Amino acid sequence: MAQVTMRVWRGDANGGDFERYTVEQNEGEVVLDVIHRIQATEAPDLACRWNCKAGKCGSCAAEINGKPRLMCMTRLDQLPEGEVTVTPMRTFPIIRDLVTDVSFNFQMAAKVPALLPPPMPAEGYRMYQEDVERSQEFRKCIECFMCQDVCHVIRDHEENKAHYAGPRFFIRYAELEMHPLDTNDRRDLIREDMGLGYCNITKCCTEVCPEHIKITDNAIIPLKERVVDAHYDPVAWLGRKIRRRTKRSASDAAVQPAP
Amino acid sequence: MTYEHHDYDVLIIGAGGAGLRAAIEVQQRGLRVAVITKSLLGKAHTVMAEGGMAAAMGNVYPEDNWQVHFRDTMRGGKYLNNYRMAELHAKEAPERVQELEQWGALFDRTKDGKISQRDFGGHRYARLAHVGDRTGLELIRTLQQKVVSMGTDVFMEHKVLTLIHDSEGRVAGCVAYQRPTGEFVTFAAKAVVLATGGAGRSWKFTSNSWEGTGDGHAMALWAGAELIDMECIQFHPTGMVWPLSVRGLLVTEGVRGDGGVLRNSEGQRFMFNYVADMFRAETADSEEEADKWYDDHSAGRRPPELLPRDEVARAINTEVKAGRGSPHGGVYLDIGSRRSAEFIRRRLPSMYHQFMELAGVDITKESMEIGPTCHYIMGGVKVDADTAATSVPGLFAAGEVAGGMHGANRLGGNSLSDLIVFGRRAGMGAADFVEGYQGSPRLDEAAVNAAVEESLAPFEREEGENPYDIQRDLQEMMQANVGIIRTRSELEYAISELDSFTERVKNIKVKGGRAYNPGWNLATDLPAMISVSKCVARGAVLREESRGGHTREDFPQASAEFATFNFAHSSPAKRWDGEIVTERSALLEMPGELKALLEEGH
Ligand SMILES: Cc1cc2nc3c(=O)[nH]c(=O)nc-3n(C[C@H](O)[C@H](O)[C@H](O)COP(=O)(O)OP(=O)(O)OC[C@H]3O[C@@H](n4cnc5c(N)ncnc54)[C@H](O)[C@@H]3O)c2cc1C
Ligand code: SF4
Ligand code: SF4
Ligand code: FES
Numbered sequence: 001m002a003q004v005t006m007r008v009w010r011g012d013a014n015g016g017d018f019e020r021y022t023v024e025q026n027e028g029e030v031v032l033d034v035i036h037r038i039q040a041t042e043a044p045d046l047a048c049r050w051n052c053k054a055g056k057c058g059s060c061a062a063e064i065n066g067k068p069r070l071m072c073m074t075r076l077d078q079l080p081e082g083e084v085t086v087t088p089m090r091t092f093p094i095i096r097d098l099v100t101d102v103s104f105n106f107q108m109a110a111k112v113p114a115l116l117p118p119p120m121p122a123e124g125y126r127m128y129q130e131d132v133e134r135s136q137e138f139r140k141c142i143e144c145f146m147c148q149d150v151c152h153v154i155r156d157h158e159e160n161k162a163h164y165a166g167p168r169f170f171i172r173y174a175e176l177e178m179h180p181l182d183t184n185d186r187r188d189l190i191r192e193d194m195g196l197g198y199c200n201i202t203k204c205c206t207e208v209c210p211e212h213i214k215i216t217d218n219a220i221i222p223l224k225e226r227v228v229d230a231h232y233d234p235v236a237w238l239g240r241k242i243r244r245r246t247k248r249s250a251s252d253a254a255v256q257p258a259p
Numbered sequence: 260m261t262y263e264h265h266d267y268d269v270l271i272i273g274a275g276g277a278g279l280r281a282a283i284e285v286q287q288r289g290l291r292v293a294v295i296t297k298s299l300l301g302k303a304h305t306v307m308a309e310g311g312m313a314a315a316m317g318n319v320y321p322e323d324n325w326q327v328h329f330r331d332t333m334r335g336g337k338y339l340n341n342y343r344m345a346e347l348h349a350k351e352a353p354e355r356v357q358e359l360e361q362w363g364a365l366f367d368r369t370k371d372g373k374i375s376q377r378d379f380g381g382h383r384y385a386r387l388a389h390v391g392d393r394t395g396l397e398l399i400r401t402l403q404q405k406v407v408s409m410g411t412d413v414f415m416e417h418k419v420l421t422l423i424h425d426s427e428g429r430v431a432g433c434v435a436y437q438r439p440t441g442e443f444v445t446f447a448a449k450a451v452v453l454a455t456g457g458a459g460r461s462w463k464f465t466s467n468s469w470e471g472t473g474d475g476h477a478m479a480l481w482a483g484a485e486l487i488d489m490e491c492i493q494f495h496p497t498g499m500v501w502p503l504s505v506r507g508l509l510v511t512e513g514v515r516g517d518g519g520v521l522r523n524s525e526g527q528r529f530m531f532n533y534v535a536d537m538f539r540a541e542t543a544d545s546e547e548e549a550d551k552w553y554d555d556h557s558a559g560r561r562p563p564e565l566l567p568r569d570e571v572a573r574a575i576n577t578e579v580k581a582g583r584g585s586p587h588g589g590v591y592l593d594i595g596s597r598r599s600a601e602f603i604r605r606r607l608p609s610m611y612h613q614f615m616e617l618a619g620v621d622i623t624k625e626s627m628e629i630g631p632t633c634h635y636i637m638g639g640v641k642v643d644a645d646t647a648a649t650s651v652p653g654l655f656a657a658g659e660v661a662g663g664m665h666g667a668n669r670l671g672g673n674s675l676s677d678l679i680v681f682g683r684r685a686g687m688g689a690a691d692f693v694e695g696y697q698g699s700p701r702l703d704e705a706a707v708n709a710a711v712e713e714s715l716a717p718f719e720r721e722e723g724e725n726p727y728d729i730q731r732d733l734q735e736m737m738q739a740n741v742g743i744i745r746t747r748s749e750l751e752y753a754i755s756e757l758d759s760f761t762e763r764v765k766n767i768k769v770k771g772g773r774a775y776n777p778g779w780n781l782a783t784d785l786p787a788m789i790s791v792s793k794c795v796a797r798g799a800v801l802r803e804e805s806r807g808g809h810t811r812e813d814f815p816q817a818s819a820e821f822a823t824f825n826f827a828h829s830s831p832a833k834r835w836d837g838e839i840v841t842e843r844s845a846l847l848e849m850p851g852e853l854k855a856l857l858e859e860g861h
Contacts (some may be wrong), residue, residue: 012774028502028618040727044778045771049299051468054613055303056396074614095439096775106407106415108302114365114408123359124316126372136390139365139397143301207308213330230523 002026004076008046009087014094018085019043019213025076031061031086032071035098047135049096055209055210058144062098063087068208071215079118089149103143104161108169112187131180138175147205147215153198164195167215174219177226187226187227194225200251260708261444266700267291267412268693269686270432270446272419272453272475275303276678276684277658279402280355284686286327286409290693293412293446295435297470298684299860302405304456304468304659305678309511309609310394311387311407312675314352318373320556324572326856327383328798332673333857334537335381336637336666337807338822339488342849343401344664345646348673348680356388360396364401374502378516381567381670382439383541389541392511392609398675417444419474420613420783421710422451422482423702431483431700432654432711438780441773443711452647453479453640454682458791459492460784463738464507466498475660476542477708477832479640480794480830481773487844488826489638489791490798491808493669496521496571496744498632500589505617507632509568510592510610510618512625512671515564517606518553520593522626523583529590530563533574538566538858542771569807570667574632576743579630588686589630595623598733600769614781620704631743635674637808638798641827641844646688653692662825693706717782723768726781733760733788741796746812750800758795763791763837786835792830797841801826 005023007018021038024216031049051057055074058196060071065085076084092100117125147167154160165173173190190196199220206215213219269285272276285292296303311527315328318680328349333340336489343747360366367375378385390397406413416438423445425431455475461468480486497510517523523529525567528593534542542563543549544750549562564571575590585591594603599622604611607622616628640649640660658678665673740753764786769779798809804818805811827844830837 026503030506030617033504039777040731042724044725044769044781045776046728047777048383048777051298051302051470053303053468053505054307054609055610055616056393057306057468060297066614075616099775101438101439102299109404109407110410112404112408114404115361120357120361124373125360127368128372129368132368135300135363139390140393142306142396163472169486176363179359179365 004034005083005200006038007083007085008035008097010039010046010097013094016094018246019255020083029076030072031064031069031076031084034076035071035086040186045176047095047099049099056142058142059140061089061144061146061149064072070144070210073234075211089145091149091151092145092227102145105168106167109172112169112172112176112183112188116178116184117180118183125181127180133140134218135175135180137213140213141171142211143168143189144210146208146210149203150208152202152204153195160195160198163193164198166218167199169194170223171213171215171219172194174223177223184238190223191227196220196227199224260713262445262707263578264445264447266438267446267448268450269450269733270295271452271453271454271688272433273303273456273658273660274300274355274413275305275454275456275658276398276402276675277682278452278454279406280320280679281454281657281686281689282406282411283402283409285409285685285690286406289692290690294406294417295414295417295446296798297416297418297438298416300552301399302418303399303660304470305395305399305675306396307468307509308675309392309509310379310513310516311389311394311672312356312398312679313386313670313672314356314388314676315349315386316353316376316388318369323384323386328352328386329853330856330859331382333666335668335670337668337817338666339491339825339846340666341644342662342731342853345854347665347684348549348677352428352676355676355683359398359401359679362401362405364397365516366397377513378553378565379512379671380515380565380571382672387672388514389513391605392513392607394675398649398678400603415532418780418783419478420476420714423706423710424482425701425703428652429700430651431525431702434707436714438775440682441776441779441822445702445707447700447702449693449700450536450653450655452689453654453769454658455660457635458788459633459657461737461792462742463734465500465633466495466507466509468631469580471634472784472788473791474784474787474833475656476639476794477790477835479649479654479656479660479835480790480828481649481835482654483616483829483833484651484654484860485793485827485829485844487638487800488667489636489639490802490826491667491793492633492795493513493568493635493637493808494572494631494733495634496631497592498634499618500585500628500630501587502618508613508617508635510629511607512568512628514592514594514607514610515596518597519592520562520597521571522591523578524585525595528583529578529583530566530571530574533577534566536716542566554696558764563684565667569709569810571811572743580646585695587628587630589628590739591626592758593626594631595621595625595782597660605664635659635669637667637669638662638754638795645684645746646691647685648688648692655685655689656679667809684738713782717767717769717779718773719767720766723766724763726767726769726778726785729760729763729767729785730781730788733792737792741792744810744812745799747800752798753796754793757789758845760789764837790830790835793839797828797839798826801841
């Protein structure tokens, strides 16, 4: 029976160290399978998050050999031979072992002004596939927060978290801004409070996204053109988005509850 | 002892589609509401739903309407359903789906800009609103974002251990523990909505996550409510079978809805041999006829691959037993030879990636190897259809934890719509209850302390069993004896085994501390898993017939006698290790005009 040696970070906010576990490895297994095997045998208190085991929920993000990956989608037979190192995501405070405190993301989510659509006609809204597709790409996000983890603006700069939403929320803003029904205007907010200007388009976020969302090209760059550039050209922006409605001001945006 | 404590009007346990939809309703009524979830927000089972959500909007087939949806649901459920739930569901689902678009959902569209609808098993018309094959993600994200924008309190990674009553026997709240710290928390509330999802984790091959341990089913039982139809378990026909590491993982029915067919090792499209009399009139009898249907439902009758799930799962089981299975004990699901690669990647993107990355199979070229997997529990807490109220004052239930809506077998896509229809109704029911509430809820302190002590006992023992060993043995036992095809001797064996599992659970030893300790968490799950498994096995041995998600080898036919009642389980001792009492509970009498809908020949 094939075996694999896992080097897993164990500890909590007060510190910790690597532990080595040598366990059985079967054909086709992913990192999460062997983490589960360690739990079921040697270390029942080894903490990790997971839910779907199919790359759909975004719970199981960790750093595998130093790179953010979903543990449930990383096959052992596709990693280089030898020990496999698993550590928690570095950008977030440690709770225990592979589990981090990702509440930063939920705080950012709470700041997003909701979609503000026009009243719904009795027979429902009409929208066309080509109009919804751009926002649909961003709605594929499974909130694994690996893009947040890898973004250098906050990875080693705790102080920036106060005024930087991060790539996951840039796509959320882009999604709303490109949503065919939205009438909110979040430009001032995105520029002044969400720190879009700090992003210098390194594309690290796009590289790690398990949903292959083109975070930089399709969200951040268009968003920057719209809110950061001094010479914002509304006609060019409108041209990008078919059949869109006029936006209200950002201050309305913040107070208007969605229906 | 005193613990961190919170007071609310309504407590919602569960942050899947049902819980979040209920929270929106309660919050809109201006009441104080909190949502509690074992995971982070947005990670509940609902996020994994793939194919779509059923609603007779008539966007693709204008002939569709609530009457046809009602009929399909009742037929799919083999008439064991609470008819009133099926009726409300069919009538209200379209409005609930459309409402999601006001909150930001973006469904795939028809050419004329309406919400597109896809075909699924057992639904006469293309009826499932969807977003590719990630519809559950769209649903949960939409509701989650709405809840967050309303400022609703959400307690993430809090596991509720048990419900707590007041001295008058009303539900008064619950006791939970925080996963990150292991500290206990109490919640007092005038009404509690259970929206805890399913229980598939007690089987070895399942599409369910670690959360699906039936906590809400069990807590309702322990609180004095009744569970019905627990023997009705849906084994989804298409789970992955290889590699072993992904065995059980779901392959959406959308693959078949979009043209995929099932073949055995001889290459035969075997489903034509398994069309039950009940479905013969509406099912194609040749491949040519079936293939015409996909483009135009009036050009031919429906392909047999799209029969309800119980029929398809049994057929696959029979083929494998007859020696016509695939190398790893499944059969083949083929869409690659029938649709273009471009079509498959657009309609089924996550299936494409799932097979590519986890099995190394390119589904645009090769067949998938699939077999049945434990997927959904039709059984659940007995509720009043209109208000989602249980028999315990102040306790409501909605979503997969509630019973009755789907009868003996659920149609694909009817769960997501169930969540939003009855999530909303549970919210309304709870809010109405709170508005008529006298006094303020008081937790029975002794009960709180007892629950805390019981959960900590595994730390105290000098020696004992690893909870993971018990879980593994339980899953193997249930898979082997209370699986798709059942028989008296095996069920009786299971029932006696469950008593020994009860004793084993009392002897668990947990290692490590309380903070984020998965072993301890599992130890607190096992009592619920055992209670639920007992109800399933008891219902299964008593129902001496085959119906929907309950198939007896020794009673292969449906029986008219058993068509008139559910088995209802209760726990007089209100404890997980107490005795369970099972009684017959008559089905609601259906009004004449609805009966007529079922009898209409089509
Ligand atoms: C892979 C897969 C695909 C599916 N595809 C479809 C589909 O295409 N169409 C369809 O209609 N249905 C589908 N289903 C079924 C459907 O997704 C589920 O039935 C439905 O999502 C259940 O929703 P829910 O709101 O009842 O509960 P869930 O979404 O399961 O949520 C349960 C919630 O309760 C919480 N909880 C549970 N116990 C406790 C506790 N003790 N303390 C605190 N919180 C607790 C959990 O943390 C979670 O937040 C699918 C299911 C699976 C597994
Ligand atoms: S492109 Fe911008 S958001 Fe993405 S990782 Fe780089 S700096 Fe961060
Ligand atoms: S954008 Fe991609 S990487 Fe970022 S959270 Fe979403 S899915 Fe994860
Ligand atoms: S467990 Fe859901 S993405 Fe890995």
